[in-house]
Amino acid sequence: QNLANVVILGTGGTIAGAGAAATNTSAYRSAVVPVDAIIEAVPDIKKLANVRGEQVFQIGSESFNDERLMTLGRRVADLVKRDDVDGVVITHGTDTIEETAYFLNLVIHSTKPVVIVGSMRPGTALSADGSLNLYSAVLVAATREAGGKGVLVVLNDEIHSGRDVSKTNTFKLETFKSPYGPLGYVVEGQAQFYRLPARAHTVNSEFDIAQLTTLPKVGIAYAYGNVDRAAVDAIVNGGAKALVYAGTGNGSVSEFMVPALQDARSKGLQVLRASRTGSGVVVRNGEQPDDKYGWVVAGDQNPQKARILMALALTRTNDPAVIQQIFWKY
Ligand SMILES: NC(=O)CC[C@H](N)C(=O)O
Structure with a gap:
């Protein structure tokens, strides 16, 4: 089988969260479950790609500062340069996905798929959304057609441009919206694209973090x-x-x-x-x-x-x- 090689970078958030009871959909501790355990919880992922996890941070995404953004950016840049990596998935708290996604969309000079994913409910909750979101994100990262479209954000069956997407609701699953709509959907194990980003990104971006240690405040x-x-x-x-x-x-x-x-x-x-x-x-x-x-x-x-x-x-x-x-x- 010629499966794509996808690296899953864990950074925390609710997709790594756990609550006291199944009814805790919004009150729980985020950033506690290691990325390898999140992957193990979705065995079907292994049919989509050869995956391996790497824990970069274990934080609530509200605690992403420029230093952490740069650390993550450098790690992704290193990975996408490797011949044995076809795509990267980043598990991330949903609160600041829009900022990380835009940042990576502007600084990762590669056409390989880079997909950010999160969840609105912890894995312990009734109707938890993390497992399916992660499955969909790996699916997109392993899909050739997902390359060259900029950094993508996958949640709730939708594929969004990292440039456009924003979190718009504090607790609902359908919180991620792009003003011009998603780029596509994930339906029944298929990534379906319907439109393309018009603004410059990734390989056409002039921004380079390789020579920088900090970002201007x-x-x-x-x-x-x-x-x-x-x-x-x-x-x-x-x-x-x-x-x-x-x-x-x-x-x-x-x-x-x-x-x-x-x-x-x-x-x-x-x-x-x-x-x-x-x-x-x-x-x-x-x-x-x-x-x-x-x-x-x-x-x-x-x-x-x-x-x-x-x-x-x-x-x-x-x-x-x-x-x-x-x-x-x-
Ligand atoms: N749904 C979430 O992921 C929010 C949890 C946390 N505040 C974070 O952004 O990491």
Whole structure:
């Protein structure tokens, strides 16, 4: 049998979680079950691919920082270079899958499938979703057609682009959504693709973490009624190189906040307007005169994904016009 070789990197999350009772679907301890035990629990996986597990972390994904992101990125980059690896699956907490997926989508220079998977219920729960999700993820990683489409996220029978996907619900199984829909489905042991990502990724990406030890620090400040400049000033004073402003509506900025963002820019930080709405495109020179202020807009990226792209953009340039082009490209 000519099965694909798939490496499964364990990083924690609910797919590695365990609860006290079968009825605990949302209250449980995450990141406790080793990746080899998660694989052993789904024997059918061995019919799909030659798999081996590797524990990279055992954490809740809310604790992914840039250092861990870089460690994971380097490990994936090393694996996809090997002739004896055809695909990589990463088990991951669902909370920040969208950030890790976007990051890897931008820094892994390979056409081999890289698939991130998680679950919303621990393996101990009634109707646990981790086993089928893992099965589907390995299936996709072992599917030739899944290559060259960027880093993928597989949960709940859907295959999403790592660029687009976001977690949209705190507890439901159908929490992962892409504004333009999934790329495809996993149906009855088959990966079916229906569309392709239009934005540059993986082999067409200019970002290279091989020469980097750290990522430039980027902070996010959240807008709300009665917002004041404290969060922005804290980000500036904390040594960030850029600030993502999760503005109201179409990235609007309160009249009380414009001077704070201008001060941040005058101190050399990049200032990017994003939106707290969760969908849509922030329009350049719409709510604010971005050309005049030297600010950047997020396009369709949510604040947390915009932070990832901004950090990588800063490894290439400090020119806001070039950074804006980067946001149109990726
Ligand atoms: N469903 C989940 O995976 C959430 C568990 C945990 N907060 C994490 O993101 O790792």
